[in-house]
Amino acid sequence: MNHDPVKRLPGWATMSDVAHAAGVSLMTVSRVYKNPSAVSAATRERVLNEGDRLGFVPNMLAGNLASGRSAMIGIVVPSLRNSNNANSIQGMADRLRQASYQFMITNTGYSLDAEALAVEAFIRRRPDGLVLTGTRHSDETYALLRGSGLPVVEVWETEGPIIDMATGFRNREAGGEIARYLIAQGYDRIGYVDYPVPGLRRYEARRDGALDALRQAGLRADIVVSPLSTDVTEDTSSFRGGTSGLQQLLDAGGVRAVLCASDLLAVGVMFEAQRRGMRVPEDLAVAGFGDFEIAAEIPPGLTTIRTQGYQMGWAAADMLISRIEGLPIDTEIKNVDYALVKRGSA
Amino acid sequence: MNHDPVKRLPGWATMSDVAHAAGVSLMTVSRVYKNPSAVSAATRERVLNEGDRLGFVPNMLAGNLASGRSAMIGIVVPSLRNSNNANSIQGMADRLRQASYQFMITNTGYSLDAEALAVEAFIRRRPDGLVLTGTRHSDETYALLRGSGLPVVEVWETEGPIIDMATGFRNREAGGEIARYLIAQGYDRIGYVDYPVPGLRRYEARRDGALDALRQAGLRADIVVSPLSTDVTEDTSSFRGGTSGLQQLLDAGGVRAVLCASDLLAVGVMFEAQRRGMRVPEDLAVAGFGDFEIAAEIPPGLTTIRTQGYQMGWAAADMLISRIEGLPIDTEIKNVDYALVKRGSA
DNA sequence: AGCGGTAACGTTAGCGCTAACATGTGGATT
DNA sequence: AATCCACATGTTAGCGCTAACGTTACCGCT
Numbered sequence: 009m010n011h012d013p014v015k016r017l018p019g020w021a022t023m024s025d026v027a028h029a030a031g032v033s034l035m036t037v038s039r040v041y042k043n044p045s046a047v048s049a050a051t052r053e054r055v056l057n058e059g060d061r062l063g064f065v066p067n068m069l070a071g072n073l074a075s076g077r078s079a080m081i082g083i084v085v086p087s088l089r090n091s092n093n094a095n096s097i098q099g100m101a102d103r104l105r106q107a108s109y110q111f112m113i114t115n116t117g118y119s120l121d122a123e124a125l126a127v128e129a130f131i132r133r134r135p136d137g138l139v140l141t142g143t144r145h146s147d148e149t150y151a152l153l154r155g156s157g158l159p160v161v162e163v164w165e166t167e168g169p170i171i172d173m174a175t176g177f178r179n180r181e182a183g184g185e186i187a188r189y190l191i192a193q194g195y196d197r198i199g200y201v202d203y204p205v206p207g208l209r210r211y212e213a214r215r216d217g218a219l220d221a222l223r224q225a226g227l228r229a230d231i232v233v234s235p236l237s238t239d240v241t242e243d244t245s246s247f248r249g250g251t252s253g254l255q256q257l258l259d260a261g262g263v264r265a266v267l268c269a270s271d272l273l274a275v276g277v278m279f280e281a282q283r284r285g286m287r288v289p290e291d292l293a294v295a296g297f298g299d300f301e302i303a304a305e306i307p308p309g310l311t312t313i314r315t316q317g318y319q320m321g322w323a324a325a326d327m328l329i330s331r332i333e334g335l336p337i338d339t340e341i342k343n344v345d346y347a348l349v350k351r352g353s354a
Numbered sequence: 355m356n357h358d359p360v361k362r363l364p365g366w367a368t369m370s371d372v373a374h375a376a377g378v379s380l381m382t383v384s385r386v387y388k389n390p391s392a393v394s395a396a397t398r399e400r401v402l403n404e405g406d407r408l409g410f411v412p413n414m415l416a417g418n419l420a421s422g423r424s425a426m427i428g429i430v431v432p433s434l435r436n437s438n439n440a441n442s443i444q445g446m447a448d449r450l451r452q453a454s455y456q457f458m459i460t461n462t463g464y465s466l467d468a469e470a471l472a473v474e475a476f477i478r479r480r481p482d483g484l485v486l487t488g489t490r491h492s493d494e495t496y497a498l499l500r501g502s503g504l505p506v507v508e509v510w511e512t513e514g515p516i517i518d519m520a521t522g523f524r525n526r527e528a529g530g531e532i533a534r535y536l537i538a539q540g541y542d543r544i545g546y547v548d549y550p551v552p553g554l555r556r557y558e559a560r561r562d563g564a565l566d567a568l569r570q571a572g573l574r575a576d577i578v579v580s581p582l583s584t585d586v587t588e589d590t591s592s593f594r595g596g597t598s599g600l601q602q603l604l605d606a607g608g609v610r611a612v613l614c615a616s617d618l619l620a621v622g623v624m625f626e627a628q629r630r631g632m633r634v635p636e637d638l639a640v641a642g643f644g645d646f647e648i649a650a651e652i653p654p655g656l657t658t659i660r661t662q663g664y665q666m667g668w669a670a671a672d673m674l675i676s677r678i679e680g681l682p683i684d685t686e687i688k689n690v691d692y693a694l695v696k697r698g699s700a
Numbered sequence: 701a702g703c704g705g706t707a708a709c710g711t712t713a714g715c716g717c718t719a720a721c722a723t724g725t726g727g728a729t730t
Numbered sequence: 731a732a733t734c735c736a737c738a739t740g741t742t743a744g745c746g747c748t749a750a751c752g753t754t755a756c757c758g759c760t
Contacts, residue, residue, distance in 0.1 A: 019422075022746055033710050038748060048708065063501040068478045069419045070746035073715050076365075078415065080458075080479075088444050094435040101434060101461060110475060112426075112456050115447060129456060132414040133426075155409040247651040275651075282653045302648075305593040305621075307628045368716055379740050384718060394738060416716035419745050 021062035029058040041066050072134065081111040081328065082130030083139045086118045086205075092270075092298045092317050093141075096163060099321025100139065107329050109136070118205050124148040131156050137328040143168035144209055159331040161324040165210045166341050173331065175323045175342040179210045182313045182346045183217030186295050187267060189311070189348055191225045195265035195293050198222060199231040201253035201277065203269040204246075206234075211269050214297060218267055233257055235273070250276020264293065265354060271296035271303050271312055278306060278353065293354035308352025320344045367408035375404040387412050418480065427457040427674065428476030429485045432464045432551075438616075438644045438663050439487075442509060445667025446485065453675050455482070464551050470494040477502050483674040489514035490555055505677040507670040511556045512687050519677065521669045521688045525556045528659045528692045529563030532641050533613060535657070535694055537571045541611035541639050544568060545577040547599035547623065549615040550592075552580075557615050560643060564613055579603055581619070596622020610639065611700060617642035617649050617658055624652060624699065639700035654698025666690045 023037040030037070032051060039046045040055040047055070058064075072078040081104060085093055097113070104111055112130060116122040124146045130138060131152060137159040140149075143166070153160055153171055166176040190198055200218055203211040215232070222229040233256040235249030250273040257263050268274035274296030278288055286292045288308065296303060299314035323342050330337050369383040376383070378397060385392045386401040393401070404410075418424040427450060431439055443459070450457055458476060462468040470492045476484060477498060483505040486495075489512070499506055499517055512522040536544055546564055549557040561578070568575040579602040581595030596619040603609050614620035620642030624634055632638045634654065642649060645660035669688050676683050 020746095024746080034746090035711080035748080036709060039709085042748080046708080051708080065474065065477050065498075065502075067419075067480060067746055069415055069424065069480050070715090071748065073413075073415045073419055073717085074746080074748040076715075076748095088447060089437065089440040091435065091437050091440075094437075094440065098434050098461070105460070110458050110460070110479070112458050114451070114456070115444070128411065131411050133456070134413060134415050152411075156411075247647060251651070275648075279651050279653055301593060302621075305597070305625050307625055366716095370716080380716090381718080381741080382739060385739085388718080392738080397738080413716055416745090417718070419747085420716080420718040422718095422745075 020067065021059075021064040023064070023066070025062055026055060026059045026064050029062060030055045042071075076134075078134050078136055079109050080133060080135045081109050081137050081139065081325070082127070082133070082135045083111050083113040084123055084126050084130075085113065085115050085141050088113070088115045092300055092315070095317030096321030096324070099318040099323075100325040101321075103322045103325035103329070107325075109325075109329065118208070120144070120146040120149070124152065127152050131158070136332045137161070139163060139324055139328065140171075142209060143170055143174065144207070145171075159328055161328050163320060163324045165213075166343055167209050167213050170341060173327045173337070173340045173342075175320050175327065175344060176210070177315060177320070177343050177346045179213035180217035182297070182315075183214035184221040185217075185346075185348055186297065186311075186313050187218035187221035188225075189350070190265050190267060190293065190295055190354055191221065191227065193265075193293065193354060195354070196227060197231070197262070197264045198227060199233065199257040199260075199263035199266050201250060201257070201266060201268045201273050202232060202234040203273070204235045204249050214269055231257065231260065231263060233260070246270065246272035247276035247279065249273050250278075251280040253277060254280040266292065266294050268294070268296050271298040271300040271310060274310055274312070274353075275302055275306060278310070288353050295354045299349055303349070303351070311351045311354040312349050314347045314349050316344050316346065366413065367405075367410040369410075369412070371408055372401060372405045372410050375408060376401045388417070422480075424480050424482055425455050426479060426481045427455050427483050427485065427671070428473070428479070428481045429457050429459040430469055430472050430476075431459065431461050431487050434459070434461045438646055438661070441663030442667030442670070445664040445669075446671040447667075449668045449671035449675070453671075455671075455675065464554070466490070466492040466495070470498065473498050477504070482678045483507070485509060485670055485674065486517075488555060489516055489520065490553070491517075505674055507674050509666060509670045511559075512689055513555050513559050516687060519673045519683070519686045519688075521666050521673065521690060522556070523661060523666070523689050523692045525559035526563035528643070528661075529560035530567040531563075531692075531694055532643065532657075532659050533564035533567035534571075535696070536611050536613060536639065536641055536700055537567065537573065539611075539639065539700060541700070542573060543577070543608070543610045544573060545579065545603040545606075545609035545612050547596060547603070547612060547614045547619050548578060548580040549619070550581045550595050560615055577603065577606065577609060579606070592616065592618035593622035593625065595619050596624075597626045599623060600626040612638065612640050614640070614642050617644040617646040617656060620656055620658070620699075621648055621652060624656070634699050641700045645695055649695070649697070657697045657700040658695050660693045660695050662690050662692065 023034050027034045027037045037055055040052050044052055114126045127149050140162050141164055143162050160172040162170055162174040164176045166174045202215055219229040233253050235252045254277045266277050274294050277294050281288055281292050288294055296310050296312040299312045303310035303312045327337055369380050373380045373383045383401055386398050390398055460472045473495050486508050487510055489508050506518040508516055508520040510522045512520045548561055565575040579599050581598045600623045612623050620640050623640050627634055627638050634640055642656050642658040645658045649656035649658045673683055
C-alpha cells in the first residue's frame, strides 16, 4: 500500500519527512530550525542529523506565509552602476546580513513610474520593509506604501516630506560648505557643473547651497552648466559630463574654479583640463562631491565632500530593522556626518 | 455573531475578499491576476475594479508555495562595489525584469565559505535559479546545488568544470591578445601587475595568457608584481594597487610597459606615473583589462580589453530563464566576445 | 500527599494561493 | 434534435510551515 500522495515527485525533504525520520513531531522540527533553545539538546542533535541526512533545507516561503514575516527587505535605487550608491548598498547589505535579513534590489533609471512598479512588485513578496532613494515619489508609490503599512526608509535625502524614516545628510549645507571653502581660498570666478538628471532634490539642494554661498560672498552665482545627457537613465555619462561641463564653462567666458555636483563630474573636468594643458589647481581649481575612491588617487587629489555612503546605508538598514522588530528608534530622520576633504585640486 | 477568526487584524485584502466583493469564486480572481486571458473581459474588469478598491496586492509567498515556482533568482557576487561587476548585474537585472523575475543579491567578499552560506540562505527561499561568480566553489556549495537541482549559471569564467551553465569569455586568450599587442608595439621590458586577490581563475588565466605570450616572444615573463592587500575583501584597494604595483616594478629595475589585470590597477599606475613625472606612453606604456568607463576618459586613453559585462549578465539571465521555462539552450557554455581597444596609453 | 510550576514536547487550525479536475453554458455541426 | 466542443467558471485538496494552545512528566515546596 502506498500512503504517499502521488505528488511527491522530485522535491525537497519537508519538515514532516525529517520529523518521521527523527521520531518527533513536525513542530519539534520547526522549533529546532527556528528556535533551537526550545528543544532539548539530545532531540536537537537527532533532528539536525536527520535533516542533514535528508538534505533538508527549510522552505521559507511556507514559513513566511504561516508567520506573516519574511525577513526580506526591498531596496529601490536609481542605478546599480553608481559607485557611490554601491557604498550605501554595501552598508545595508552588511547590516542586513548581520541580522539575517536578505534583500531584493531593483533600479529605476531615475523614473518615478518605474519606482512605483518596483514597489508594487516588491510588495507582492510581502517584504518586512523597504528602502527608497530620495524623498520624491509618485502618487501611486505613496498610495501603495500607505496601503501596505510597511516600514520605509528613504536614503540620500532628508529634505522634503518623509514617508516614515530617512537617512541622509544636509545636502544644502554641504554644498554651501565646499563653496565657502573655494571662496576662502580666494577664487573669484566660480562655475558650477550640475548633475545631468533634473528634478533630484539632493542635487538641487547641493547646487542651491553652493550658489547661495557665492551670492553671500558677492560673487556671481549664475555660471551654472548642466551637461547635456541624452541618456539620463545611464550614469555612464558621468566623466563625460565633466568634460562637456568644462567645455561649456570655457565657452561661456572661462572660470577660475569649478564646483561639481559629483566627484565623477569633477574627475571629468580634471581630465579635460589635462587635455587642454590647464594645470590644476594653478590654472583651474576643481572641487567635487562625494569623496569617491578616485578622489584620493587622482593627482593632485580632489578636494571634495565626504558623504559616508556606507554608514548611511548601515544606518538605513539599522533603522528599518529596529522598526520591524519593535525596538525603539532615536529619531525618524538621521543625518550622517559629512566632511570637507581638502586635497590638491582646490 | 462573529464568524471571522480573530486573526484578521490589519492585514491585506485577500483573493477571497476580492472574490466576495466581485461575486465570483476565488479561482476566478486568481486567474485574473495570473492568467487574465482565461477570464472573460467583463468579469476581469469587475474583479480588477474590486481589487483596486480593496487595495488588493497578490501575495506571491502564498502563490509560490502553491505553485512551486517563485520567479525569483539569487545572485552571488564577490563584491557589490566593483564597477565592472555592476555592468553585468545591470545586464541580468534588465533581462530578468523583462521576463518578470526579481532577484536577491549578496556579496561574499571573495570567501568561498561565505558563498556557501549565501547559497543556502537563497535556497531557503526556493528561487527558480542561481547565478554564481566564477567556477571555483566549496564542496558544501556543490552539495547544496546538487541537492537542489536548481538551474545555475556561473559568470565571468568559463574555465574549469562548470556546474550547469556558464557565460564569460576566454580570459587566457584575452590576456594573450593584449600582451601580443604590446609586444607588437615594440615594447621589450614588460611588467605585469596582478590582481590583489589570489586564487581567482579568471585573473590567473589572464596573467598566464599574457606571460605565455611574452615567453613566446622571447621576452622576460617574470616581471610580475602583486599589490599587497591587507584587506582582500574590499575592492577599494584597486587604484592604490596600481600605485604600489608601479612602485614595486620600478624598485625591481623598471619597465618599458605595464600590463594590468584590471583597468583600475592600470589607472592607478597612470596616476602614479603622472606623480613621478613619467609620460604615458612615451616613458611608460600602460594597458588595462575590462574597458571600464574611465578607460575612455583618462588622458591619453587607456588601451585595454573590452569585456562586455552587460552582455554577459544579460546572457546569463537569458540562459537561466530559458532553462527555467524549459526552452532550448544553444550551448551550456557561452563565451561573449571581447575586443582589444587601442587608445593612447600603449 | 497534594499543589503549582516549568521544560519539552504534541495537536489543531490555518496562512493565501494554485493545480487539477468538475461543471455549466451556448453555439456550431450533423 | 442530438451531439460535440470550446470557453468560462466553480470545487476540491493541498503546498510546507508556524501560532497558539494542550498535554505530559517531573521537580520542589508546603
